[in-house]
Amino acid sequence: MREPAPTETPAPARDPLTTAMRASHVLAGVLVVGALAFAAFGAAVGDTFYLRLATEALIFAGLALAVDILLGYTGLLSLGQALYFGLGAYVSALTLMAVPSFWAAFGAALLAGTVVGLVGGVIANRVRGVYFALITFGMAQVVGKVVYNTRALGASDGLIGVPVVDIGFGPWSFSSASPAGLFLFVLGYVMVLYAVAAYILDTPLGRLLIAMRANEGRVAFLGYRPVTARLIAYVIAAVVASLSGALYPMLRGFVSPELLFFTTSGNAVITVITGGAGTLVGALYGSLLLTVIKSYVGSWTEHHLIVIGLLFMAVVIFLPRGLIGLVRPKIERMLSRERKP
């Protein structure tokens, strides 16, 4: 037997998808460090406004994460993810008004997101492609209009007067009225959602979703059931959106039907595409970026949609992988270089 020369056996290349996901984790770590510094600075100067703004950005990042799970992995564009975000927000608000406990609201939003996500998934997954976008859009419109006209849910005013709650983990507890405390909590919460989503999408199920995006027919020939996999992805996205929405009344003290409307869904889509679809971390950076643009441009004109719309169109045309796509390949190369001796 001939011994191969050492140069001919490079270290087994790491799976490129895993490397890409690790690069996302590096960027997520950078985000956390930056956010911690921001929180420390904000708490030191006693800021409330910017901490609350950043908290809201993180909450909407959770919604964008849900859109990315669908768009970036299964390739299905949801134009109605606000349905589940609003669902979580309303369920959480109603629960908090009855039982002022964070964990009760969390559990209720988890349950509601799963059940409604299953129902919505069975309906929406009957169709694909452009029809999927339209059916999700239609479902969110139906529910949004119904909520808007239901007096028991506060109709067009929404639900106001959601009480401040103490969020507790065993011995530790803090009030949702504390800006820095809530910011840190939401940061941790959204990072957990990110980590869970990243973990699930790196399992064989996640690979199956990626394979389905490439060619669903072949996946079926390989013996998998695409319908089941798509339903699971849909329910995961619904739960992530619902759990993000559950935080909204804790921050703002109210919920309104606007949370269910197309503007909210559309913003999440803009966030994901601008940040970078299929990267997960792009949803987080995209949400922060859009919030910065909105508040910066909004300080001298109320017409920030022109700027955001043009940026969004430019990204669609020139950067199919979003802004993260400019940075992440460099990190991927660094990560794969590290492994070489």
Add this chain to the structure above:
Amino acid sequence: MAVLDYLQFVLAPQMVTGLALGVAVVLVALGLTIIFGLLDVINMSHGEFYALGAFVALALGSIGLPFWLLLILVPLALLPIGYMVERGLIQRVFHGGDRHVTTLLLTFGLGLVIEDVLKLAFGPNPHRPETPISGGVELLGVFVPNYRLFLIIAGAVVIAAVAAVVYRTRLGAMVRAAAYDRHMAASLGVPVKQVYAGAFAFGVALAGLAGVLLAPIYSVFPTMGRDFILLAFTVVIVGGMGSIAGAVVAGLFLTQVQAIASLYISPVWTDPIVFGIMVVMLMVRPQGLFGRLGHA
């Protein structure tokens, strides 16, 4: 007879109002469905082109141009805009990976920009142009405002003209051929690129025409396209994406459903009913009632 009174004073006026809205919706939906049938593009900015048409009419009307001239000028003004959007924006992503999603996103972004530009130029408050024809007539004992009657007739003429062009002319044959098989059409000498851009511009011009026609009935404001476009999308989905007959049938049917339902239930609940019809239609027959442009 109470039944006849009910028909004459309650049901019939409601149906006429619904018909006027229906004709306008069909005009908007025709543009959407032709663009989808030919280019495979969901034009999310269609509602904003409808609003743009209304605002251009408002601006030109305020410098003293008569309404009748606007009916021709506004669609003509939107034609080059639509043409440039197709050539300059949509063609850039048209041949990329997922055409449906990228073109939908691109036109969605364009809609945001147009809406905000309109807000910047005209302010967010509603404007109400004067009705060009006042008064009304009695038809078979039913009072019909003259302008609505005009709207119904003018809309019907335009719809018939569009159908005649698509199904009876050489130009229409080129459009249908390009929709059926663009490569074969191109090899037979159809200028496919120009047909694509022209059809997009034509759809946009139809939306603008609907904007001019509806401005005297509904107010003109920058987000006026949003609610209207939902109805138009519903019509296109129920009728069949890319079907001209489908847009007409579904447009008239759904607006009648809305008009009649609002007699019995609060009008705010008619929207959920119409969207519900759309969701059910997508579940049971996603291709809609009729076949696609060029395929039937």
